[in-house]
Amino acid sequence: MKPSIPSGTRDFGPEVMQKRQYILNTIRQNFELFGYQPIETPAMEKITTLTGKYGEEGDQLIFKILNSRIHDSKNKDLLKKEFELSLESSRNSEELTERALRYDLTVPFARFVVMNQGQLTFPFKRYQIQPVWRADKPQKGRYREFYQCDADVIGSNSLINELELISMMDKCFNELKVPVVIKFNNRKILTAISQVIEEPGKIIDITVAIDKLDKIGKEGVNKELAEKGVSEIAIDTLQPLLDFKGTNTEKVSILKQLLGNNTTGVEGIEEIEYLLNHSKTTTAILELDITLARGLNYYTGTIFEVKTNAGTFTPSILGGGRYDDLTGIFGLPNMSGVGISFGIDRIYDVMEELNLFPESISKTAGVKVLFTHFDAESQNHCLSLAAQLRAQSISCEIYPDLTKKPGKQFDYANKKNIPFVCTVGSNEMTTGLYALKDMTSGTKHQLTINDLITFVK
Amino acid sequence: MKPSIPSGTRDFGPEVMQKRQYILNTIRQNFELFGYQPIETPAMEKITTLTGKYGEEGDQLIFKILNSRIHDSKNKDLLKKEFELSLESSRNSEELTERALRYDLTVPFARFVVMNQGQLTFPFKRYQIQPVWRADKPQKGRYREFYQCDADVIGSNSLINELELISMMDKCFNELKVPVVIKFNNRKILTAISQVIEEPGKIIDITVAIDKLDKIGKEGVNKELAEKGVSEIAIDTLQPLLDFKGTNTEKVSILKQLLGNNTTGVEGIEEIEYLLNHSKTTTAILELDITLARGLNYYTGTIFEVKTNAGTFTPSILGGGRYDDLTGIFGLPNMSGVGISFGIDRIYDVMEELNLFPESISKTAGVKVLFTHFDAESQNHCLSLAAQLRAQSISCEIYPDLTKKPGKQFDYANKKNIPFVCTVGSNEMTTGLYALKDMTSGTKHQLTINDLITFVK
Numbered sequence: 001m002k003p004s005i006p007s008g009t010r011d012f013g014p015e016v017m018q019k020r021q022y023i024l025n026t027i028r029q030n031f032e033l034f035g036y037q038p039i040e041t042p043a044m045e046k047i048t049t050l051t052g053k054y055g056e057e058g059d060q061l062i063f064k065i066l067n068s069r070i071h072d073s074k075n076k077d078l079l080k081k082e083f084e085l086s087l088e089s090s091r092n093s094e095e096l097t098e099r100a101l102r103y104d105l106t107v108p109f110a111r112f113v114v115m116n117q118g119q120l121t122f123p124f125k126r127y128q129i130q131p132v133w134r135a136d137k138p139q140k141g142r143y144r145e146f147y148q149c150d151a152d153v154i155g156s157n158s159l160i161n162e163l164e165l166i167s168m169m170d171k172c173f174n175e176l177k178v179p180v181v182i183k184f185n186n187r188k189i190l191t192a193i194s195q196v197i198e199e200p201g202k203i204i205d206i207t208v209a210i211d212k213l214d215k216i217g218k219e220g221v222n223k224e225l226a227e228k229g230v231s232e233i234a235i236d237t238l239q240p241l242l243d244f245k246g247t248n249t250e251k252v253s254i255l256k257q258l259l260g261n262n263t264t265g266v267e268g269i270e271e272i273e274y275l276l277n278h279s280k281t282t283t284a285i286l287e288l289d290i291t292l293a294r295g296l297n298y299y300t301g302t303i304f305e306v307k308t309n310a311g312t313f314t315p316s317i318l319g320g321g322r323y324d325d326l327t328g329i330f331g332l333p334n335m336s337g338v339g340i341s342f343g344i345d346r347i348y349d350v351m352e353e354l355n356l357f358p359e360s361i362s363k364t365a366g367v368k369v370l371f372t373h374f375d376a377e378s379q380n381h382c383l384s385l386a387a388q389l390r391a392q393s394i395s396c397e398i399y400p401d402l403t404k405k406p407g408k409q410f411d412y413a414n415k416k417n418i419p420f421v422c423t424v425g426s427n428e429m430t431t432g433l434y435a436l437k438d439m440t441s442g443t444k445h446q447l448t449i450n451d452l453i454t455f456v457k
Numbered sequence: 458m459k460p461s462i463p464s465g466t467r468d469f470g471p472e473v474m475q476k477r478q479y480i481l482n483t484i485r486q487n488f489e490l491f492g493y494q495p496i497e498t499p500a501m502e503k504i505t506t507l508t509g510k511y512g513e514e515g516d517q518l519i520f521k522i523l524n525s526r527i528h529d530s531k532n533k534d535l536l537k538k539e540f541e542l543s544l545e546s547s548r549n550s551e552e553l554t555e556r557a558l559r560y561d562l563t564v565p566f567a568r569f570v571v572m573n574q575g576q577l578t579f580p581f582k583r584y585q586i587q588p589v590w591r592a593d594k595p596q597k598g599r600y601r602e603f604y605q606c607d608a609d610v611i612g613s614n615s616l617i618n619e620l621e622l623i624s625m626m627d628k629c630f631n632e633l634k635v636p637v638v639i640k641f642n643n644r645k646i647l648t649a650i651s652q653v654i655e656e657p658g659k660i661i662d663i664t665v666a667i668d669k670l671d672k673i674g675k676e677g678v679n680k681e682l683a684e685k686g687v688s689e690i691a692i693d694t695l696q697p698l699l700d701f702k703g704t705n706t707e708k709v710s711i712l713k714q715l716l717g718n719n720t721t722g723v724e725g726i727e728e729i730e731y732l733l734n735h736s737k738t739t740t741a742i743l744e745l746d747i748t749l750a751r752g753l754n755y756y757t758g759t760i761f762e763v764k765t766n767a768g769t770f771t772p773s774i775l776g777g778g779r780y781d782d783l784t785g786i787f788g789l790p791n792m793s794g795v796g797i798s799f800g801i802d803r804i805y806d807v808m809e810e811l812n813l814f815p816e817s818i819s820k821t822a823g824v825k826v827l828f829t830h831f832d833a834e835s836q837n838h839c840l841s842l843a844a845q846l847r848a849q850s851i852s853c854e855i856y857p858d859l860t861k862k863p864g865k866q867f868d869y870a871n872k873k874n875i876p877f878v879c880t881v882g883s884n885e886m887t888t889g890l891y892a893l894k895d896m897t898s899g900t901k902h903q904l905t906i907n908d909l910i911t912f913v914k
Contacts, residue, residue, distance in 0.1 A: 003506055003568045003787045006556050009499035011569050013576065014583070017495040033847045035824045035854030038474040042466035042602050043500060043558075043588060044520075049460055063501075065558070066521040099463050101500075101522070111460045112468050119470065121872040123857050126471070131500060145499050156857040160836060164855065167844065278837060281844075330460045367492045379617060380735060387624065387738075390490045397492030398621065400580050400613040415578040 008136070008144030018366070019357050023344055024129060026175050027149055031127040034168045036151045039126045041108040043133075044099040051100075053107045053329065061134045063101040063144075101133040105150045106326070106339070113154055114330040122155030141315065141346060152339030154327070159271060161338050162302050162322070163278050169306060169318060169340060170282040177356050178347065179310045180317070181285045184275065185292035185303045187321075188268030192259045193241070193290075197234035206230065207293040210241065214291075218242045241290060248276055248288045255290070271302065285309070300324040304340055311353045317346045362417060368456055369396035369420045369436075372409040376402060378424045385424070385434070385449055392453050413439055420456055465593070465601030475823075476814050480801055481586060483632050484606055488584040491625045493608045496583045498565040500590075501556040508557075510564045510786065518591045520558040520601075558590035562607045563783070563796070570611055571787040579612030598772065598803060609796030611784070616728060618795050619759045619779070620735050626763060626775060626797060627739040634813050635804065636767045637774070638742045641732065642749035642760045644778075645725030649716045650698070650747075654691035663687065664750040667698065671748075675699045698747060705733055705745045712747070728759065742766070757781040761797055768810045774803045819874060825913055826853035826877045826893075829866040833859060835881045842881070842891070842906055849910050870896055877913055 005011065012020060031038075044065060051059050102108050105128045113124065129149045136142055151168070153161050166182060173180045194203035205228040209221050216224070221242060225235050240254055252273060259265025272288060279286055284306075292303055294316075301322030307314045320340030327335045351357055369389060371382040382398040389396045399409045406423065413421045423435045436445045436452055447455060462468065469477060488495075501522060508516050559565050562585045570581065586606045593599055608625070610618050623639060630637045651660035662685040666678050673681070678699060682692050697711055709730060716722025729745060736743055741763075749760055751773075758779030764771050777797030784792045808814055826846060828839040839855040846853045856866045863880065870878045880892045893902045893909055904912060 003571055004503060005499055005506075005568075005572075006501050006503055009501055011499070011573070012497040013573060014494035014496060017497060021495070029850075033850065033852045035852060037471035037823070038478070039471060040469040040474060042462055042468070044463050044466055044590070044602060046461060046463055049462075063556075064523040066523045099520075111462075114460055115462075116468070116470060121869060125854070133501070145501060153857065158857040158859065160840075160855060160857050163840060164843075164857075167840075171847070278840060366494070383617075383620060383624075383735060386621075390628070393486075393490065395490045395492060397582070398617060400610065400615040400617050400621075402615065412578060 006144070008138035008142075010143065010145075014366075015362065018361050019351075020344065020348060022357065022361050023176065023347055023351070024147075024149065027172050027342055027344070028127070028129065030168055030172050030175070031151050033171075034125075034151075034164055036125045036127040036153075039109075039112060039128055040130060041102070041105070041112055041128070043101055043131070045102050045108055045111070047098060047100045049111050050103055050107060054103055058103060061136055062103050063133045063135055065099040065101065102130075103134060104132050105130060105148045105341070106152070109150070109152060109154075110326045111330055113335070114327050114332045117332060123153050123161075124155055125151070125153045127151045141349060143345065146345050149342040149344050150339060152337055154335055154337035154339075157324075157336040159274050159302075162275055165304070165320070165338065165340055166275065166279050166282065166286070169304075170284045172342070173306070174283045176347070176351065178308055178317075178350060178354070179284075180306050181287050181309050182282065183287050183289040183292050183305045183307065184272075185288065185290055186268040186271055187299050187301055187303060188264045188271070189255065189259070189290055190293060192262045192265030192268060193238070195264065196259055196262050197230075197237045199230055199234050202228060202230055206238075207291075210238075210291045211293050213242060244290060248286070251288050251290070252276070275302070294319055294321070298323060300336075302338065308350050308354075311350055313353075315343075315346045315350070317343050317350060319343070367395050367397050367416060367418045369394060369422055370409070370413045370416075370418045371396065371398045372406060372413075372421055372423045373399065373402075374404070374406075374425050378426065378429060381429050382424055385422070388449055389453060389456070392457065394453065394456055410439075422452065463601070465595035465599075467600065467602070471823075472819065475818050476808075477801065477805060479814065479818050480633065480804055480808070481604075481606065484629050484799055484801070485584070485586065487625055487629050487632070488608050490628075491582075491608075491621055493582045493584040493610075496566075496569060496585055497587060498559070498562070498569055498585070500558055500588070502559050502565060502568070504555060504557045506568050507560055507564060511560055515560060518593055519560050520590045520592055522556040522558065559587075560591060561589050562587060562605045562798070563609075566607070566609060566611075567783045568787055570792070571784050571789045574789060580610050580618075581612055582608070582610040584608040598806060600802065603802050606799040606801050607796060609794055611792055611794035611796075614781075614793040616731050616759075619732055622761070622777070622795065622797050623732065623736050623739065623743070626761075627741045629799070630763070631740045633804070633808065635765055635774075635807060635811070636741075637763050638744050638766050639739065640744050640746040640749050640762045640764065641729075642745065642747055643725040643728055644756050644758055644760060645721045645728070646712065646716070646747055647750060649719045649722030649725055650695070652721065653716055653719050654687075654694045656687055656691050659685060659687055663695075667695075667748045668750050670699060701747060705743070708745050708747070709733070732759070751776055751778070755780060757793075759795065765807050765811075768807055770810075772800075772803045772807070774800050774807060776800070824852050824854055824873060824875045826851060826879055827866070827870045827873075827875045828853065828855045829863060829870075829878055829880045830856065830859075831861070831863075831882050835883065835886060838886050839881055842879070845906055846910060846913070849914065851910065851913055867896075879909065 047064060050062055109128060127150060131145055131147050133145050136144060138144055169182060190203060190207050194200050194206055209224040213221055222235055240258060244251060252269060255269055292305055294303060294305055299321035303321040305316050306318035307316055318340055322338040324336045325333060326337055371386060373379040373382055379402060386396050386398055399412060410421060419439055421437045421439060428434045432448055433446045434452055436447055504521060507519055566585060588602055588604050590602050593601060595601055626639060647660060647664050651657045651663055666681040670678055679692055697715060701708060709726060712726055749762055751760060751762060756778035760778040762773050763775035764773055775797055779795040781793045782790060783794055828843060830836040830839055836859060843853050843855055856869060867878060876896055878894045878896060885891045889905055890903045891909055893904055
């Protein structure tokens with residue numbers, strides 16, 4: 001049989017792994033620098049924990065795990081019979097698909113906080129880097145199994161958390177050398193707008209329409225608004241927002257004119273101004289974007305989205321925001337939280353396209369020295385040499401097979417791009433002087449093992 | 458609703474995570490020092506890739522993933538109806554449970570090697586650290602979701618690989634300070650024994666019986682052998698093996714007497730002697746144990762098992778061995794490989810019981826400095842201070858909420874055991890001299906931000 005993997009899933013070979021680890025380590029180090037602590041939750045959650053949290057569409061994308069009683073998947077009739085059997089015998093109807101694969105890291109995090117509230121110190125800052133699964137139609141850049149990389153603080157409604165998150169994402173993308181725009185908005189602005197134009201019930205329709213501005217243009221948006229039954233006066237009042245350009249300060253003043261005396265609006269504007277006044281030193285461009293509305297039904301305050309402003313495609317590579325009652329669904333109300341999620345698959349694609357991975361990665365992550373030899377005796381001699389290098393934290397390996405052809409061993413070094421090759425023969429063993437070849441420059445050196453160690457370091 | 462997680466699964470909080478990461482990082486660093494490269498495979502494999510590789514029992518422990526069309530698990534009848542519907546509409550009977558969760562990392566690795574043979578450099582050395590899933594009955598130390606931590610080299614039958622694996626496991630457990638016995642055996646010895654006593658067909662019965670020696674004793678083993686129909690002469694010939702004691706050298710000479718002129722036996726003994734002669738410097742005890750037979754149907758040469766010789770319970774914390782045709786099942790024959798798998802859950806339990814985790818872990822992994830304050834102004838002042846510490850790779854955080862009570866902020870530091878607290882008030886802001894409290898000793902210092910950085914480092 002010719003083996004294959006399920007559509008929407010991927011294998012990661014050594015080279016890709018090293019690049020992914022470079023991204024994840026950069027982000028992880030910054031998470032810890034900012035005081036976020038690691039947690040992990042199981043891939044399997046109770047189905048009741050997940051369903052009803054992601055909307056009806058989301059629910060259908062949850063991968064459910066079959067009761068293990070059903071094991072023959074070849075025979076349709078047998079499968080049906082077994083299914084009915086286990087259906088009868090199951091203590092409750094849920095036993096059959098009691099478990100499901102997590103759809104994101106946010107709901108499991110809320111579940112974790114509620115279950116462990118006694119042991120946790122609040123405000124609780126956690127980070128979590130694990131795969132999630134979605135039965136989505138696979139397409140370029142969209143997978144059925146992919147990593148999420150989240151940092152959240154829960155149990156604090158202070159805006160300093162938003163500031164810290166901004167400087168953390170800024171530091172991460174700066175270190176990864178990915179040029180980005182940090183877009184932000186505030187749910188309160190969107191609420192206020194719908195109130196001011198006296199269409200509070202149409203907040204979602206309005207946001208969805210405004211969200212399309214750069215795609216379908218001003219006329220398109222107005223058309224859609226009319227279709228959705230938004231009144232003419234309302235549409236007229238909205239116009240300044242559709243010409244919403246200029247600096248953040250200019251945008252804020254437009255908002256003040258439009259929402260000036262709406263309480264929710266005033267709150268939202270205050271929060272926006274606070275973030276702008278204390279984020280003056282970011283390397284990234286910080287842009288107020290009132291069309292930004294991701295996960296509207298979910299966020300209650302600040303909303304974040306990061307895009308790269310370089311490259312041919314500019315996908316969203318980070319999303320996040322403030323939620324005021326995430327743990328409420330599990331019986332722990334009034335826990336305000338805010339968090340961000342890095343899309344590391346997309347960050348990877350962007351870094352590949354812009355060629356941002358440092359040359360050094362493979363060299364530093366890979367093997368430094370390969371020991372080559374001519375016979376069993378010289379191969380065994382390599383064992384103690386390798387041990388001495390490893391004691392000095394130098395990664396090395398011994399060519400495992402016995403071969404008369406040194407060429408074959410050098411090919412191996414080239415293919416794995418190992419920078420140094422040390423050849424051990426009878427001369428080397430007697431003199432204690434080893435031939436070290438620099439595979440990049442081609443130069444050769446005669447060194448004692450100690451000099452070799454210092455040289456390679 | 459009161460949330461919970463599926464039986465046999467676990468959440469890992471910050472403290473446990475830091476200890477697990479300490480174990481995994483130690484092992485990972487050594488994998489890389491010995492030239493093993495990281496790969497990852499998807500949690501989901503095609504069901505056809507997994508079934509038939511783990512024996513009938515194993516197959517029943519594979520978690521299968523339900524076709525996502527079935528989403529309502531509350532209503533039995535609806536569930537049944539949906540199941541039948543998707544059964545009819547499925548292009549082939551497997552679509553319904555097309556996918557399953559991986560049961561181990563070895564079969565996915567074999568599948569990976571076969572699919573990527575064109576791009577790989579052989580001998581291929583890979584390591585892989587990922588969770589696996591088994592629908593086993595949960596009990597102490599046995600979980601339905603747990604990590605495996607594997608290193609394998611494939612495409613080389615040289616015994617130097619076994620030597621390198623021995624020195625790698627020795628180095629790992631030595632650094633983790635876990636006192637261990639590295640037990641090893643050779644499948645060829647077991648084959649030879651069954652041939653010599655002229656019961657080649659009974660090799661499994663014989664090994665299973667001998668494997669119980671320390672539990673049921675000599676008489677028990679002989680009784681079981683008789684029951685299994687092993688001839689009296691055969692049982693007599695076996696007796697020296699049941700009194701199999703003494704040094705490795707003594708054991709080898711007993712084997713030589715018993716198997717001396719059996720070709721497979723001679724091979725096995727040669728391999729054993731080679732390993733013993735070149736592993737004289739191990740810190741761990743290296744013990745030849747001919748009753749060791751784990752995964753007999755699977756291994757073809759050397760067999761490894763590591764146990765700790767301290768603590769109240771001495772579980773197997775590592776297993777592995779040589780397999781001559783793992784990729785054959787996927788159409789790539791004659792690829793000999795050898796590998797080991799660390800049982801990190803058990804290593805964790807052993808280290809907890811023996812109290813082997815260094816004090817330093819939480820201190821080094823956690824936050825170094827907490828900034829406390831009295832009002833919005835002093836809190837905002839902390840932002841630039843925190844940035845300066847983080848630029849020097851010092852992990853720190855700012856107490857997020859505004860509170861008049863310094864006590865509350867110090868409690869937070871104590872609970873998260875943060876070693877230093879820096880208090881910022883109006884005096885500090887004007888003088889640029891900050892009050893730093895060492896939470897362990899209780900001593901206080903007045904420092905400029907630069908002195909504070911040097912002091913904390």
